[in-house]
Amino acid sequence: MHYGSIFVETLFGFVTLFILTKVLGKTQIKQLTAFDFISALILGELVGNALYDKEVGILEIGFAVLLWGILMYITEFVTQKYKKSRSLLEGQPSIVIHKGKLQREIMKKGKLDMNQLLHLLRSKDVFTVQEVDYAILETDGTVSVLKKTNFQTPTRKDLQLPLENVELSFMIINDGEIIYDNLTEVGYDEKWLTEELKKQQIFSVQSIFYAEYSKSNGLYVQKA
DSSP states (O other), X not given: OHHHHHHHHHHHHHHHXXXXXXXXXXXXHHTOOHHHHHXXXXXXXXXXXXXXXXXXXXXXXXXXXXXXXXXXXXXXXHHHHOGGGHHHHTOOOEEEEETTEEOHHHHXXXXXXXXXXXXXXXXXXXXXXXXXXXXXXXXXXXXXXXXXGGGSOOOTTTTTOOOOOXXXXXXXXXXXXXXXXXXXXXXXXXXXXXXXXXXXXXXXXXXXXXXXXXXXXXXXXXXX
């Protein structure tokens, strides 16, 4: 009975947290602020501790998760509705490099040392602060970088080259399975795909690990 109750409560907690994540939106994962991080920890604690507490059942778990979810939703609503609350609840971006100069006081306020800053810059393919004109510490802990003009990558506009249409590649086969939605999106059917695979001497979809299609490059296939 003990293992059965753990199973039921775990399954219930999983489904509840999954629904809560869908309701709150992707920003809870992608733009993880300090407040969001604490919220995730508390949600995990609420469910995790309840699993091994014999006096806590599904109703208690559901109530705790629902209550915390409502509080998080209200917080998100407040930050969207009232702009002045965003700096308090979400924080504000900080300029840590301004016109090529390190802003030491701002770095101290953000608890950011040079080793951490250099690590964040390297994640943006910047290996020296001498290349940076502006660097902004975002609320989720990442750094946005604007390089000095001498170090910026030239664009087609800079080189005065004619514009080209941007094309999106679609995954057609994933681990031996056809992605029919993407196949329809590119305007073809399974019969066309079979013929294209035969041209590459491939006669079984199951033997393909990955395949993608774009108008400019055609069908690219990698076998398993």
